Amino acid sequence: GVDANMAYSLAGTGMSGVIRAEAFKQLAASDSKRAKQVLEVVLVKPDFPGRVLFIQAALASGSASLCEAVVAHLPGVSVNDQVVIVTAIGEQSLAAYEAELLTLLPNAEGVLNACIIHALGNVGGDASFEPLYQAFSANSKDMNAANALARLQAPAADQKALATVESGADTASRIASIKVLELRNISGATALLNGIISGTADVKLKQAAFKSLESIGNTASIQSLLDIASAGNAQSREAQRSLKRLSANFGAPEYQWNELYYPTLESADNDASREAVIEILDAIACPEVAAYLQGIFVDSDSALRPAAISALKRWPLQESLDDGDLWVAIASAESATDKERSDAARSLKKLLTHRSHPFYPAQADLLVTIVQADLPLEYKRDLLTVYENPAKHFSVAHKRRLVTQRLKVVENDPQVGDMVKQITRKL
Secondary structure: OOOHHHHHHHHHHOOOHHHHHHHHHHHHHHOHHHHHHHHHHHHOOOOOOOHHHHHHHHHHOOOHHHHHHHHHOOOOOOHHHHHHHHHHHHHOOOHHHHHHHHHHHHHOOHHHHHHHHHHHHHHOOHHHHHHHHHHHHHOOOOHHHHHHHHHOOOHHHHHHHHHHHHHOOOHHHHHHHHHHHHHHOOOOHHHHHHHHHHOOOOHHHHHHHHHHHHHHOOHHHHHHHHHHHOOOOOOHHHHHHHHHHHHHHHOOHHHHHHHHHHHHHHHOOOHHHHHHHHOOHHHHOOHHHHHHHHHHHHOOOOOOHHHHHHHHHOOOOOOOOHHHHHHHHHHHOOOOOHHHHHHHHHHHHHHHOOOOHHHHHHHHHHHHHHHHOOOOHHHHHHHHHHHOOHHHHOOOHHHHHHHHHHHHHHOOOOOOHHHHHHHHHHO
16 A cells, blocks of 8 residues: 555555545545545545546445545535535435435436435435335336335335234225235234234225235235135135235245145135136246146036136146146047037147246156056147157257156057157157
8 A cells, every 4th residue: 555645645646536535535535624625625526537537435434524525525516526425425325415415306307316315215215205106106007106116115114014904994094004004014014914804904905905915915915815706796806916926026826826826726615716816826936836727627517617727728838848748638538529629739839839948758658648647649740740850859969868768668569659660760
């Protein structure tokens, strides 16, 4: 490093802005009084070399006097300088300057407005809640405002939102506060919303609670939504929609199936109640759910078949290709309609032709299942034609052996063994 005298000299006369700013940084660490003298000169000269670097260094210095010197100039400098200062206040979490940011906000536009909102998310407290909430309310798709509102340290605002949701005077303000609970994921919010959807609250309030629980719900929320979705009342359809989104966001599909969904299906009073749950089982797609759906497809008389097909059509793409076996079961059923077979063929071809080497083993196993299934000959041959050029599909050469090994068991199939051999030969 250099001594304070040298740093003082270089900060004003260095060959480049970078050298001057670096010298200023060292001076700030050793002699903040003289650093402030240099800074005051820089701040009144818009064309001073390295000016932006000086401003950033001052605000990162940890020196209250240097920070105050910069922030004192905030109202009068150019918009570009304001953006630099505001950004640094946010990055350095300088909560002491929340008031200055709030003063600047009403007249700020464009990039500066966005920077102030972002910075307030880092440094703001209860005083920033209302301005940020207004910014979010003006454009609920503004993720910058939403994220700033979520990061804000505003305990008084949180308590107010909880109290308003619980016992506010009018529905509109309660609904607005539900959105705040969701954005800020306040402690106690989920339990409060669970109580609303399970109780006798206003319909619109329940709808708002459904929506917010999609992102902050817990296992109790899932159970409540399962109960409402399967109850067959006026709010069942909306509950079903929110349940599906919550379950997809929640993850842990096996846990949800074993602890929540399956017990609900088992205890349901009738098939109509079960249908509402089965229709959205794609949200928790896993082998256990696939096995349950398989049981429905095996029973050709099951009234639950349309609901199960509905879930299967939206099944997410997974390396295990569990849904492939289900489509084969549908197409193999004696009672299968032409439309069901056509839907199955389209879905199976999509699964068989998905190009990604982690899928190779499951694709080969699915092909074996198709060959061994009780399906019309032409139907099988049509499905196998997707691999007319197998080397093009199974393009990762060192993974092909996995495929040929699995297909060996059906190379001598009396119906389509010739086609299987063609595939393995070309690999």
